Amino acid sequence: MTALTDLLAFQRQTEALSSVAERLGWDQETVMPRGATEQRAEEMAAMEEVLHDRRTDPRIGEWLDAADPQTDADRRAIQLIARDYSRSSRIPARLATELARLTSLAQGIWAEARAKDAPEDFLPTLDQVLMLKREEAAALADNGNLYDALLDDYEPGMTGAAISSLFDAMRPRLVALREEVLGSERQPAALTGHFPQETQLRLARACATAFGYDWTRGRMDIAVHPFSSGRWQDSRITTRVVETDPFNCVYSTIHEVGHSGYEQGIDPDYAFTPLGRGVSMGVHESQSRIYENQMGRGRAFTGWLFSRMSDAFDGLNITDPDAFFATVNRVTPGFIRTEADEVQYNLHIMLRFDLERDLISGRLDTSDLVEAWNARFLKDFGVAVDRPANGVLQDVHWAVGLFGYFPTYALGNVYAGCLNRALRAAVPDLDEALARGDATPGTEWLRENLQRHGGLMPPSDLIEAASGGPVTPEPLLDYLEDKFGRIYGL
Amino acid sequence: MTALTDLLAFQRQTEALSSVAERLGWDQETVMPRGATEQRAEEMAAMEEVLHDRRTDPRIGEWLDAADPQTDADRRAIQLIARDYSRSSRIPARLATELARLTSLAQGIWAEARAKDAPEDFLPTLDQVLMLKREEAAALADNGNLYDALLDDYEPGMTGAAISSLFDAMRPRLVALREEVLGSERQPAALTGHFPQETQLRLARACATAFGYDWTRGRMDIAVHPFSSGRWQDSRITTRVVETDPFNCVYSTIHEVGHSGYEQGIDPDYAFTPLGRGVSMGVHESQSRIYENQMGRGRAFTGWLFSRMSDAFDGLNITDPDAFFATVNRVTPGFIRTEADEVQYNLHIMLRFDLERDLISGRLDTSDLVEAWNARFLKDFGVAVDRPANGVLQDVHWAVGLFGYFPTYALGNVYAGCLNRALRAAVPDLDEALARGDATPGTEWLRENLQRHGGLMPPSDLIEAASGGPVTPEPLLDYLEDKFGRIYGL
Known part of the structure; x- marks a missing residue:
């Protein structure tokens, strides 16, 4: 003892x-x-x-x-x-x-x-x-394997080979969906206008509150690359503001509230023990993604957001909530991972995963990295990178040594797909609350079934216990095809 | 080696x-x-x-x-x-x-x-x-001696007995000056009005810049009790805003710039060595005080400040710079040490010094502290404390264990008096620059003669070397009698 x-x-x-x-x-x-x-x-x-x-x-x-x-x-x-x-x-x-x-x-x-x-x-x-x-x-x-050794730090038990198989299984359906969506005759309008920083930050605070962020144990600041930081009584979020694109700020905020809410939701008895933090980066990302996408970008919550934004900015160029829902989920070619829609996001990850595995194995040299990035981007997305800030320089991860981290973003999306299916079955009236700008029933289910456990179970056990089945990409892919099929009339 | x-x-x-x-x-x-x-x-x-x-x-x-x-x-x-x-x-x-x-x-x-x-x-x-x-x-x-052991942490080599003698020597002239000032028929008007927070903070930033604060190695935030923090490349200041009293913000800022400017001025070769920080609290306070008072509250700088504040706030109830100089230096009965004028400030310190010596020696019990504070305040200042926040609760120091710290504030004033006499002799045209809102010649002299040395010399050696003579309270008392004599027509 x-x-x-x-x-x-x-x-x-x-x-x-x-x-x-x-x-x-x-x-x-x-x-x-x-x-x-x-x-x-x-x-x-x-x-x-x-x-x-x-x-x-x-x-x-x-x-x-x-x-x-x-x-x-x-x-x-x-x-x-x-x-x-x-x-x-x-x-x-x-x-x-x-x-x-x-x-x-x-x-x-x-x-x-x-x-x-x-x-x-x-x-x-x-x-x-x-x-x-x-x-x-x-x-x-x-x-x-060198890469597996690094990956294990972020997603214990996971391997590069397993991720490679998972990505191979996902890619065809994602690519097909992306082509159908981009080729559709029905294309949502963009939101246009000038959206002042202070108003965006007020809106972001309201969204954080809607998703249950505890302000007495956190705060919000501005950062170049939004992140969340800290545990238990002090879990802070950051966001960024682009005055032509308020969705950037709103959804960065909801995303980081997913991360910080997870930390805030862990059983306080675990504070300052190894159980007192999120169990893996993939599970962490599942919380940020289900907040941001399955709840935050759904028709119900965007209906509330539409009304709040119309008031806050004195009217928008999008004038009804269905069109607004489509605008929020608009799929367009773009360079930036953090701004990518749900259909293309995982393709951005696959690019980074392959490049960083090659960097670590020595198959790719940093002196060839810009060229490799640009060639791969052109191949995967059909567009030439216009400048390095939109290409290889867009993410901080490699600078701070986070090799093996990127794939956990896509794993998080897969986990979020599994969790969302279980959540919707368990809380059938969730959308009614979300339509009122209240994510409490979702947050409570996640807190009870996942967040409070902290590090108690290994990542895959935890997701399986919470979602009631094995981890597979199907729930995510089904959800994406259903949602974007409806928006784009596929 | x-x-x-x-x-x-x-x-x-x-x-x-x-x-x-x-x-x-x-x-x-x-x-x-x-x-x-x-x-x-x-x-x-x-x-x-x-x-x-x-x-x-x-x-x-x-x-x-x-x-x-x-x-x-x-x-x-x-x-x-x-x-x-x-x-x-x-x-x-x-x-x-x-x-x-x-x-x-x-x-x-x-x-x-x-x-x-x-x-x-x-x-x-x-x-x-x-x-x-x-x-x-x-x-x-x-x-x-218990108290000396604590004091030595803040002002190495100093003793409670030495401070007690110093205070005994200062008290009669300070008390006499205070009575003459408060009894004078000439009483400066108060500044009145509403002064919005954002404008005050802009003004405070301009003042910090005027006193040479290096913003690339610092920042300014708001705190309940203003303080400065950090060294070398990261020395931050804080300030507070009272919307009825812009002098609080302006002079808190200049004061903290004195502290942070000292740290920023230390020879970078000393970084991360014991020489790479201010040598004592008293010497630190000499820098904050000479910035705040001898330079910041002089006729020359307040002339510039008058013009900046008149512009920033669209006119003031004080309409000429001489009257403004008197208003800045207005002596009134008041409860709060950090808001005290130069005449009464050291009397606030003497009260705390005596009480904390008694607390440490055991002659005074915390259960009797409120009563002891209030009785002593009534005796020294002729006014009854109206509420604890204006009395024993006003300072954070004892809460964070800083017993023995208070007297270094008064020592700092004494050091600042010695330094100011030497500075004025060495830089006779300093006031011309201050009248343009530029404290550079003062900052440069202090940097060259004192700040850059960091911890190289013991506190009293450093002050003596910089001011060219022994440390005595006379320069400070002479300066106060001269300045307030002129303002109050004594």
Whole structure:
């Protein structure tokens, strides 16, 4: 019992310190002065070294050997700590510190290169990041697959091969749907006009509230690339504002509320334990996606949104709620993943998945990355990338070392498809509430069946338990074909 | 050489981690969600434990013994590390952690009690803070004076007895000046009207720029109790806005720019060494005070401010710059230290100094604190405190354990008096620049003679070197009598 108590007390402090490091990351991307990059890199590196020392502390091994857990929660906590200990112990302290320092710097370099549309300013740094990530992957993989070793950090138990099969199964139906939709004679109108920042932010706050975001345990700020950050009592969201496109702000916000709402919904008894956070990136994304798409972009909620936006902006060029629903879900060729519609989104992910697997395996060199990106984009989307900020420079992920992260977005969509089918069966009158701008019945079902469990179950077990069946892409594909079939009259 | 290199590398990381903890404190007082207090207390305690472990790491003792510094900067760094090591080693880890956790919580409890005007909600917590601080003082004092042991943390080398003598020497001239001023027939008019928050903040930003604040290495936010935070590339200021009193915002801002400007002005070679921060609270306060008062509240700068404010607010009830200068420096009975004029400010400090010495020595109990405060305030200021938020609850300091800190404010005023005399002699045309809203010649002189040195010299040596003579209260008192004599026609 003492070994377990000591282990959990030690872990509690590690969780608190890791939460501090995450808060520092939030600060860097929202409020930090632009001249503070070197200082912050040094601070992040120091935090990372402290965390690495703790995660590899040999006492953990002794405590794990001696611990005798009595509850499911303790057994699972032990399992997660053991997993983290094993992974961390394989990564040399020097490498962990170097990665923290470099990726902190790289983030600033990426942001400047993106603003200047100058990939040549960023690629040498990306090359350094990639070298370190390959070194990390080699340390973790133990002669296994490098990419799988990285992916496992974001989606435990998942492999590149499994994702590749899943994507192969999804691609034909997605491509067919995309072609039908883009070829349809019925094309929704675009929303046009000027939408002032302050009004958009008020609307975004109303949407966050509609989806159950607890403002006493969070806040909203502006970031270049929206993200959510933090746990339990302090889970913050960010959004961005484009004054010609209010949907960007509204749906970024609802998406991040999905992430933060998950964290806010975890059983508070799990706070500062390994169970006190979302269990995987894919499951996290399932929450952001079901909030954003299956609920937020459905006919019911967009009816409410139509009325709120018509009032807030003194009228819109779209004048009835059915047309507005179609406009919200409008499918057009576009360069930016985060702005992509539900039909094309997963195709953006497939592109990144293939390129990053090649980068990690060494089949693709960073010096050829721009060309590879542009060629693949032209092939998959039929359009030439017009400038690097709309191509290879659009996402921060690789700059900060998140190789293996992208596919979890598509997994999240697949999980959301499964969850949505179960949710609709369990809460048949959900749309009536959504039509009033109230997502509470959906949030409550998700909280009860998924969110509150935190890290208690492995990702696929959790999704299967919540959705009442195995994880397959069919519910997502069926949902997409039904929804877009109706909108586009297919 | 290796011992020194190892020691400085280790210290570098400690400085970085301490900078993270300070950033977390900033977050708590500016942007943190109000429901996050427990989580933050846990995070702060974890950081404090890491820092305490590092500051008491036995390797420091070995490195210090073996180090052979060759430069003045290295010798001084060694001295400061040794001092910190000796102090930290006397404080048990449990106490340091407990203090961090409790003061983080106490800050929230204080803020709520202040908002509700309910000292009874706060005093039991203050009592716990006080008990821990007395324990800390006993550990540090080694049978010496408890209060001196705490004071030494903020103003190394200073004692309660020395401050008591200094205050005794100052009090008669301050009291006499106050009585003459309040009894004068010439009384400046008050500024009246409604001054919108956004306009005040724009004005505050212009003032910060006028005093040389480097916005690429800082930012400004709103806080209940304005403060500055951070070093080198990331030194942030806060301000507050009262829509009936724009001077509150303007002069809080200039004050904090004094603090942050000091940090921004330190030689960047000292970054992440013990020399890379302001050398003491008193010296820090000398910078904020000389910016705020001797420069910011002088006739020259207020002339510029008059013109800017008249434009920004579409006219004022004060219509000429001489009258405006008098209004800025208006002396009236008031409860709040941070809003006090230069004549009465130090009397507020003397009250706190005496009460906190009695609290630490045990001569005063927290259960008698409200009564003691109110009685002393009536005696010193001739007015009865109307409500606790205007009395014992007005300052955050005791809640966060800052016993021994208050007198450094008055020391800062004394230092600022000495520095101002030297500055005016060295830069005779300073007022010409200030009249154009440009404090550059003053900032440059301070940067060259004081700020850039960081922690290189002990506080009194630094002030003496910069001002060219011993530290005495006469320059400050002469300056006050001259300035207020002219305004009030004494």
